[in-house]
Structures are given as C-alpha cells and as structure tokens.
Amino acid sequence: MTARIDRILHVAALVGHDVLEIEDVRDGWPALATLHVERMQLRLALFVGSLGSGGRRRDDVERRFQNPGQNRPLVGVDGRASVLLALWDQDDRLRVSRPIIVTYDADRRDGLMTRWSAFAPVSTLMDAQATGWATHVSDSGESIRCMVPALLPAAILADVEEIELEQLLVQTAVEASGLLEEPEGAAVPDSSPSALRARRATYSLVRDARFARRVLDAYDGRCAMCGVGLHLVQGAHIYPASAHGSLDRPWNGLSLCANHHLAFDRYLVAVHPVERYIVFHPDVLEAAQTDPTARAFIEGTLTELRPCAARAVPKPEMFHRRYAHYFDEYEWLPANFSF
Ligand SMILES: [Zn+2]
Incomplete structure (x- = not known):
C-alpha cells in the first residue's frame, strides 16, 4: 500500500504539485486530487499503478497494469472524474530514459470485481519516449495514450471535454517546447521552462479543438x-x-x-x-x-x-x-x- 501511495506522490511531483494537487491520498485507490488547469479546478479520483511484466509471455511486446487485487475494483467517487493511469519509470528489460504516464479508460473498468489487466505496447511506450506523446488503439477499441508527465493535464482536460487530441499536433507542440532536449533521466522536470511550454501548448490545442467543435456543431x-x-x-x-x-x-x-x-x-x-x-x-x-x-x-x-x-x-x-x-x-x- 505504501508503494502505491509513493507512486501517486511521485506522479504528482512529475506533473507538478501546483498543477496536480493531491488532496487526500487515502490508501491510494483512489487518491483524491484536484487538477488546476486553465483557471479551472477539476476534481479527480486518481487510480494509479505501475506498468510491469506482461505475464502473457509477451514481454517483448507489451507491459501490464493491474488493479490492486480481486475485490479491489475501480469505484468512482461522486462529483469527481475517474482517472486511471500507470507510471512507467523502470523496466527490467529496457532502459527508460524518461518517465511515461499511460492513461486508460476508467469507465470501462468501473466496478469490475475481478483482478483485471490493462496493457501497453512496448512500441507505443518507446514512441512516447522519443516524441512525448503516442497513442494506441487496443483490439477492443480502447484508446491508450502514452505521454511525458507534462502532458497529463491537457490529456485529462481533453477527456473531460470529450475532445480528441491529434497525435501529430501534440508531438509538434512537444518538439517545439524543447522538452525532449532536456537531459535524459533529469530529476523531476515539472517546473522547467520547457515543461511549462509543453503544458501551455497542449492546453491551447484543447482550446482550439473545443472552439472548432462548437463552431462546427453550429x-x-x-x-x-x-x-x-x-x-x-x-x-x-x-x-x-x-x-x-x-x-x-x-x-x-x-x-x-x-x-x-x-x-x-x-x-x-x-x-x-x-x-x-x-x-x-x-x-x-x-x-x-x-x-x-x-x-x-x-x-x-x-x-x-x-x-x-x-x-x-x-x-x-x-x-x-x-x-x-x-x-x-x-x-x-x-x-x-x-x-
Ligand atoms: Zn467551403
């Protein structure tokens, strides 16, 4: 349990405590948090784990995330958006040059009492390390996003607004921010100028998409x-x-x-x-x-x-x-x- 709590605090540090504020870590499943984004406060129930060995003898192609155990379902909290994510910051087989956060669809797993798994392809994780953002659609149609921590706020904002971020636009924004030129394995980069630039640029992508949707709808x-x-x-x-x-x-x-x-x-x-x-x-x-x-x-x-x-x-x-x-x-x- 302590490991789970540590991981949540680590994710908050990677994203930036001023952006992802942990209100009450509880037992870590979920932690209660507030995301400060674009002058808004989004209340979140944060379900966090880490990515490990795949367990399907497919360690060369995928990593696996699991809920804490049987009878430990993901159960939403009233008035809060459920966010399900995994942190990939170490790996037995691969060198992880920068931490990557993977987001999953929390609603799909809401209330499931079994021990369940969510996977992430190694190739998508590696893409995200190289470009800052990579997405994968699973066989069951779930959209899995792998990203550097600075992009998590925009990803959550996009979900709340039901907006899909375009991969190429996000990658271009990350590249322009200079974030990928930061030294590998740098300590928590949440407040570096490049992370701030990446964050702002991706917020603006959300704004653009929101604007376009409203206008197109009209x-x-x-x-x-x-x-x-x-x-x-x-x-x-x-x-x-x-x-x-x-x-x-x-x-x-x-x-x-x-x-x-x-x-x-x-x-x-x-x-x-x-x-x-x-x-x-x-x-x-x-x-x-x-x-x-x-x-x-x-x-x-x-x-x-x-x-x-x-x-x-x-x-x-x-x-x-x-x-x-x-x-x-x-x-x-x-x-x-x-x-
Ligand atoms: Zn025309």
Whole structure:
C-alpha cells in the first residue's frame, strides 16, 4: 500500500504539485486530487499503478497494469472524474530514459470485481519516449495514450471535454517546447521552462479543438461558404486567435472547408459584417476570366454565409475588427464593409 501511495506522490511531483494537487491520498485507490488547469479546478479520483511484466509471455511486446487485487475494483467517487493511469519509470528489460504516464479508460473498468489487466505496447511506450506523446488503439477499441508527465493535464482536460487530441499536433507542440532536449533521466522536470511550454501548448490545442467543435456543431459540420460536409471542415476564427482580445466564442468563428479556410486566411474572400454576403478579391475575379478552375471555385461558393445556430451567428464587430486588424490586406474591400 505504501508503494502505491509513493507512486501517486511521485506522479504528482512529475506533473507538478501546483498543477496536480493531491488532496487526500487515502490508501491510494483512489487518491483524491484536484487538477488546476486553465483557471479551472477539476476534481479527480486518481487510480494509479505501475506498468510491469506482461505475464502473457509477451514481454517483448507489451507491459501490464493491474488493479490492486480481486475485490479491489475501480469505484468512482461522486462529483469527481475517474482517472486511471500507470507510471512507467523502470523496466527490467529496457532502459527508460524518461518517465511515461499511460492513461486508460476508467469507465470501462468501473466496478469490475475481478483482478483485471490493462496493457501497453512496448512500441507505443518507446514512441512516447522519443516524441512525448503516442497513442494506441487496443483490439477492443480502447484508446491508450502514452505521454511525458507534462502532458497529463491537457490529456485529462481533453477527456473531460470529450475532445480528441491529434497525435501529430501534440508531438509538434512537444518538439517545439524543447522538452525532449532536456537531459535524459533529469530529476523531476515539472517546473522547467520547457515543461511549462509543453503544458501551455497542449492546453491551447484543447482550446482550439473545443472552439472548432462548437463552431462546427453550429453549422452542422458544413462549410459556411460552400456547404460541404464530409468531415472536411475546420473551425476558423474571424477576429484571429493571435490578435489582442480575440475570443474563442462561436460568434467569432466560421466553420470552413480547407479551401475556404485558406481563401479566408489569405484575404481572397470576405464577408459583409451585417448582411453576411460573400465577396472575392479582384485577383480571384480576374483569374476567373481565363481560368475555369478559378471560375469553378467562385461558382462553388455560396452568395452568402449558410445559416447557423443562433448562438454562433457571427457578430458584425468580429468582421470589423478583422478587417481593421489586417487593414493593408483588405484595401480592396467595398467601403460599406467598414464601420
Ligand atoms: Zn467551403
């Protein structure tokens, strides 16, 4: 039991005590904790174990995590999100250069009275050591995530918000943070600048995904400028996310296919702030005189934005601020587009 408690405290230290605060470690199954993330406090029931030998004579390909024993089920705590995770920081066969946290789906195992196992492929663990984040979908369809500790808060936040983080985006964020260049086996790196950068960058991925989902929902998953669905749409900010005072609110977003997103980002299309009709940059109109594909692009674009849920109708001010922010790029706009 002491070993289990030590492990929980170690996980909290790896993540950062200021981020993952253990309120009451109890007997460690679960410990009660608060995750401080993005000015929110998430109450957690934390079920933690370690990854060991696979026990299926498959030690070359997988590691195993188990609940403490028969009749020691995972039982959720009212008002708290259950988080089930394993720490991989030592291994009889492999060199562990940096600790990896593996998350499992707690709901799948809720209340199971047997001794159960959850596995993690060695290849995914090794990937996570190299890139900071790697995911694996098990034969039963469970999504298993392996990550450096700095990413755990964003992973839990994504679960609570039912958002899936894209592996490539997370890996790119980790690489840019410099976290992987920290000396191997460094002591607890929870407060290093690179860990902070990785944490912030992954929070922002959660924010982006949350924003995109809200905007796409409001447009039924269709492009506001052409109506295409087919999971080809993205959330685009009107007043850009990078600009001062930009808000991730649905009324500052458009659901756009990749083509219209790029055209919008490159100032080739614009929307009237109030009447919401769509106009094209003179270059596009000129190209359409001779280039049938440019003509097809114009013809494939609606004359005005698709209707959307009331909560997401773009606020005219968002367009005004966009056009003012990129003033030089929008010199071609008709005069009635500004204030
Ligand atoms: Zn489109």
